[in-house]
Amino acid sequence: MPTSTDAIELSIVMPCLNEAETLAVCIDKAQGYLARSGVVGEVIIADNGSTDGSQDIARAHGARVVDVPAKGYGSALMGGIEAARGEYVIMGDADDSYDFSKLDPFVERLRAGDELVMGNRFKGGIAEGAMPPLHKYLGNPVLSWIGQVLFRSPIGDFHCGLRGFNRRSILNLHLQTTGMEFASEVVVKSTLGGLRVSEVPTTLDKDGRSRPPHLRSWRDGWRHLRFLLIFSPRWLFLIPGVVAFFVGFLGAFLLAIGPVELGDVGFDVSSQIYLAALAVVGYQAILFAILTKIYAQHEGFNIPRSRNFDRLEKRISLESGALVGLFLFLVGLGIAIWQFSVWAASGFGAQDPSSTLRTAVLAALFMMLGAQTIMAGMFLGALKVGLRRE
Numbered sequence: 001m002p003t004s005t006d007a008i009e010l011s012i013v014m015p016c017l018n019e020a021e022t023l024a025v026c027i028d029k030a031q032g033y034l035a036r037s038g039v040v041g042e043v044i045i046a047d048n049g050s051t052d053g054s055q056d057i058a059r060a061h062g063a064r065v066v067d068v069p070a071k072g073y074g075s076a077l078m079g080g081i082e083a084a085r086g087e088y089v090i091m092g093d094a095d096d097s098y099d100f101s102k103l104d105p106f107v108e109r110l111r112a113g114d115e116l117v118m119g120n121r122f123k124g125g126i127a128e129g130a131m132p133p134l135h136k137y138l139g140n141p142v143l144s145w146i147g148q149v150l151f152r153s154p155i156g157d158f159h160c161g162l163r164g165f166n167r168r169s170i171l172n173l174h175l176q177t178t179g180m181e182f183a184s185e186v187v188v189k190s191t192l193g194g195l196r197v198s199e200v201p202t203t204l205d206k207d208g209r210s211r212p213p214h215l216r217s218w219r220d221g222w223r224h225l226r227f228l229l230i231f232s233p234r235w236l237f238l239i240p241g242v243v244a245f246f247v248g249f250l251g252a253f254l255l256a257i258g259p260v261e262l263g264d265v266g267f268d269v270s271s272q273i274y275l276a277a278l279a280v281v282g283y284q285a286i287l288f289a290i291l292t293k294i295y296a297q298h299e300g301f302n303i304p305r306s307r308n309f310d311r312l313e314k315r316i317s318l319e320s321g322a323l324v325g326l327f328l329f330l331v332g333l334g335i336a337i338w339q340f341s342v343w344a345a346s347g348f349g350a351q352d353p354s355s356t357l358r359t360a361v362l363a364a365l366f367m368m369l370g371a372q373t374i375m376a377g378m379f380l381g382a383l384k385v386g387l388r389r390e
Helices: 023-037 054-060 073-083 104-111 133-151 167-171 182-192 217-230 233-257 269-298 307-315 318-345 353-383
Strands: 010-016 041-047 064-067 088-091 116-120 163-166 197-201 260-262 265-267
Touching: 010 023, 010 073, 023 041, 023 054, 041 054, 041 073, 054 064, 064 073, 073 088, 073 167, 073 182, 088 104, 088 167, 104 116, 104 163, 104 197, 116 182, 133 182, 133 217, 163 167, 163 182, 167 182, 182 197, 182 217, 217 233, 233 269, 233 353, 269 353, 318 353
Parallel strands: 010 041, 010 088, 041 064, 116 197
Antiparallel strands: 088 163, 116 163, 260 265
């Protein structure tokens, strides 16, 4: 144990929720590493409400227990990180699946200036039965690949539970999530924040618990995916929305003039209706992309900014949205009024259903786009209301 005058270099933090079966061996390995390496450090157990005596076991083996009342994996870890006194933090699960006696690669990279050092289980080795096939061949590789593509991250194993980081650098990221998606948030925000990120091979052993793990494959996998997508509204909403809107709008407009034939395939009113619906959905996705990005930045999520978006954000407001929406709605209403006047001039007689419907679809499309814009402007106004926060 370091004395009060020692400058602690490393804090080893383990989240804990009823880990009595494996906690002692994990702490002993961590304490053994500190003694063998000469690193001045401490072991912190961030307890999330254990009822099996884990707290007493931790204290008996020389660890410092931090009680974290807020539930969740992310909450427990943030409680431990905030309480840590070390310059560096290495976090890992207390289920004996990671070997806390072999932390040299992490410490070396942290001392070299890296601010986040991730373990990579696929490079270091996964023991038989240590990871379910669903996680090994689908969940972890797919989610890590999505993270690499969306955020240009160099990390190949987004969800490795053993990782080290510069404590101050991570606290400056203002991490928000409380559940298992905390693992993704650390990597994503570190990458977006320009931190020096690296990875080292690490091993994963079969955990020593007799009970099932806290992790729930589909629920927690979805939470990770949801987090990655929310942090990338460009790929979730904007790009699909732009494509859908322009294809739908252009197609609906051309078919309002008359039928279109491409080779042996003909497109008419029924196609126009579907294309108009596609345009509405695409436009909604574009609005969602803008609103999601503004909301995320408003709540402190460090989604990457761009000059174009900053200029757009300054120009859009409840009032500008209402004006643009009103203009679009009036265009549609004007087309509808013109169509009605033509009908009235003919003595309200029978009309050609095909040509009438073409014009009606176009009018309805403009009115729907206008209404969507007005409502989006109102929601934007609610997002931009200044609130006093604790």
